[in-house]
Amino acid sequence: MPELPEVEVVRRGLARWVSGRTVEAASVLHLRSVRRHLAGPEDFSAALKGAEIGEAHRRGKYLWLPLTEQHSLVAHLGMSGQLLVQPATAPTETHLRVRLTFADSAGTDLRFVDQRTFGGLSVHEVVPGAEDGLPAVLAHIARDPLDDAFDxxxxxxxxxxxxxxxxxxxxxxxxxxxxxxxxxxxxxxxxxxxxxxxxxxxxxxxxxxxxxxxxxxxxxxxxxxxxSFDSLYVNVNGxxxxxxxxxxxxxxxxxxxxxxxxxxxxxxxxxxxxxxxxxxxxxxxxxx
DNA sequence: CCCCTCACCTGTCAGC
DNA sequence: TGCTGACAGGTGAGGG
Known part of the structure; x- marks a missing residue:
């Protein structure tokens, strides 16, 4: 079960392998994994299509990736979630829930794999003026004790x-x-x-x-x-x-x-x- | 407003 | 062998 240190490993992996790339398409394979995106799966995919992924951020066990000035992609791994950067040709995982493909020639995609579906992905509005793209839905989450701003x-x-x-x-x-x-x-x-x-x-x-x-x-x-993050895999497992x-x-x-x-x-x-x-x-x- | 309980979800394993 | 129930536990809705 991923706790903060594991989520931080994932953040570093995203920063290395995903930030700066442009989304070609987002496929939702399991509705529950995007349940926090209230506007529905089609809207979720539309919000991601063509977006350039910004810097990877973390607060506690939440991750987010800025997409535009106003919107960020939020990820929570829940109990069993993994974010994997895989060769696009790699076989589909049993519990693959969401897949992002990219408009570049790196040949890899980003996969959200989650057996128990406690986790999920969603796109949210940013706190106005927040330079790090902090989503408003995460504003109530306290800083974590590894954060310099922890009070x-x-x-x-x-x-x-x-x-x-x-x-x-x-x-x-x-x-x-x-x-x-x-x-x-x-x-x-x-x-x-x-x-x-x-x-x-x-x-x-x-x-x-x-x-x-x-x-x-x-x-x-x-x-x-x-x-383990210094590899092709953005790996989390308990x-x-x-x-x-x-x-x-x-x-x-x-x-x-x-x-x-x-x-x-x-x-x-x-x-x-x-x-x-x-x-x-x-x-x-x-x-x- | 504050605090607490419980639903959500699926795979594994012990016990019968 | 096959079934049942306990267990793993982060989050937030809803009840008291």
Whole structure:
């Protein structure tokens, strides 16, 4: 499942292999993959036809490519999405949903492949005056912690104001973007925070520590997964080597905590799972 | 307004 | 062998 580091790898691949090219045609092979393009698939294809693709941008797990001064193509990979630059002659993937062809002689196309169709592509209006072509529909997404413009003070203030728990807050994209279930558990383990810690009890130094650990865990993942983009493939798959080697909490139920040896526990949480060390990350004394 | 739950989607795997 | 259900989880609509 692509999280921020994987999406950043995709962004770099798009920048290298797609930016600057002119779209010849866009074919929609699965309606659900363009459901966020409210004007429908024909309008989606028409908006892309003949457009010159601009610089590749990312905020959290969203990607966008400016098409004109007023419109950008937005991509979200969801749970299983991939953007692949393939030789035009390569066989059609089982879950190919959208294909873009280009008006040049490079001989490659851009394919959106998505088994579970949680992700999608859509064209949206740009925030007026936004030089990076930021689509208005993404304006509410907070900066991510790898972004120079990430505002740690504002994040801390928002945490203090909320009456919720820390892991919910980490997954709230309007507070901080790019953190998914896996990196939330990893960062909380590194910070020795229980996932149900009330956000209102966070101190400024504790927030700073947490943000540092989020940056580190994402940076480690980017370093481990960032080697494959220098190829013909704009590759994302959840099987990056990082996941196999470097996780301390996520997916390690009953395995010993790498700090204290206590078995890692798994708890059902919001229709998913939370993994934590019951000794390093004790349950907060108060639940409110 | 704020917070929480759940639908959406498909492939894999454990258990019967 | 074949069926059933749990699980994976980002996002946003809708309910309380």
């Amino acid at each position: 740690e003070d504002a994040f801390h203030t928002a945490l203090r104001r909320k009456r919720t728990t820390i892991k919910r807050a980490l997954l709230d994209q309007s507070l901080i973007s790019g953190v998914g279930n896996i990196y939330a558990d990893e960062a909380l383990w590194r910070t020795r925070l229980h996932y149900e810690r009330p956000t209102a009890t966070m101190t400024r130094p504790r927030t700073a520590e947490l943000v540092t650990h989020i940056r580190e865990v994402m940076g480690d993942a980017l370093a481990a997964g960032g080697t 099987e990056s080597g990082y996941f196999d080697r470097s996780l301390d909490a996520y997916g390690r139920e009953d395995e010993p905590c790498r700090r204290c040896g206590t078995p890692i526990r798994r708890r059902p949480w919001m229709n998913r799972s939370s993994y934590f060390c019951p000794r390093c990350q004790p349950v907060p004394r108060t639940a409110s």
